[in-house]
Amino acid sequence: MSKSIYSPYFxxxxxxxxxxxxxxRHELIADFTDDRKTSLKELTAWEFNxxxxxxxxxYPTREDAVKNNLNLxxxxxxALFRKMGWIEKGKADMERIYAWTLQYxxxxxxxxxxxxxxxxxxxxxxxxxxxxxxxxxxL
Numbered sequence: 001m002s003k004s005i006y007s008p009y010f011x012x013x014x015x016x017x018x019x020x021x022x023x024x025r026h027e028l029i030a031d032f033t034d035d036r037k038t039s040l041k042e043l044t045a046w047e048f049n050x051x052x053x054x055x056x057x058x059y060p061t062r063e064d065a066v067k068n069n070l071n072l073x074x075x076x077x078x079a080l081f082r083k084m085g086w087i088e089k090g091k092a093d094m095e096r097i098y099a100w101t102l103q104y105x106x107x108x109x110x111x112x113x114x115x116x117x118x119x120x121x122x123x124x125x126x127x128x129x130x131x132x133x134x135x136x137x138x139l
Contacts, residue, residue, distance in 0.1 A: 005048070006040055012055050021059060028055065066116050073119045074111060080130045 013025065026038040032051050037043060043051060060068065078092045081100075086093040101111040105122055114122055 005045075008052055009040060009048075009055075012052065012059070015061065016059055019059075019062070070116045070119060073123050074114075076123055077111065077119075077126045080126050084130060084133045 016023065025040070029040065029043070029051065030036075030038050032054050033043075033047070037047075040048065056064075078094070078097060081097050082092045086096050088095070098111055101114075101122070102108060104125075105111070105114075106125055107114065107118060107122075111122075
């Protein structure tokens with residue numbers, strides 16, 4: 001491998017250092033290879049690509065973390081509606097969920113248009129509805 005092939009790694013390393021994560025390259029490689037290797041030069045092309053993927057999963061960018069959190073919150077909303085029986089053909093009734101979000105969501109916009117700053121309030125709104133649903137079931 002030539003040095004230019006390693007540039008994707010060095011971009012990740014630079015991002016890690018800028019975000020305050022200071023780990024040694026040889027330690028990262030050792031972790032990835034279960035202490036079998038400690039140098040980029042020792043990695044095969046396939047191992048190097050897998051190493052990059054592993055780094056990105058282990059140390060996601062801030063944007064990736066925000067996106068993952070947003071998706072988790074959307075999934076929570078969907079899961080709560082499923083628990084209330086909003087199911088169509090064994091899966092969440094997404095058409096009904098989307099319609100509810102447009103009509104009753106506090107911003108009255110599509111579920112996927114809620115930003116990471118807005119979706120927590122929508123989650124709270126759905127949690128209140130779910131709590132009322134459970135209370136009605138126990139009466």
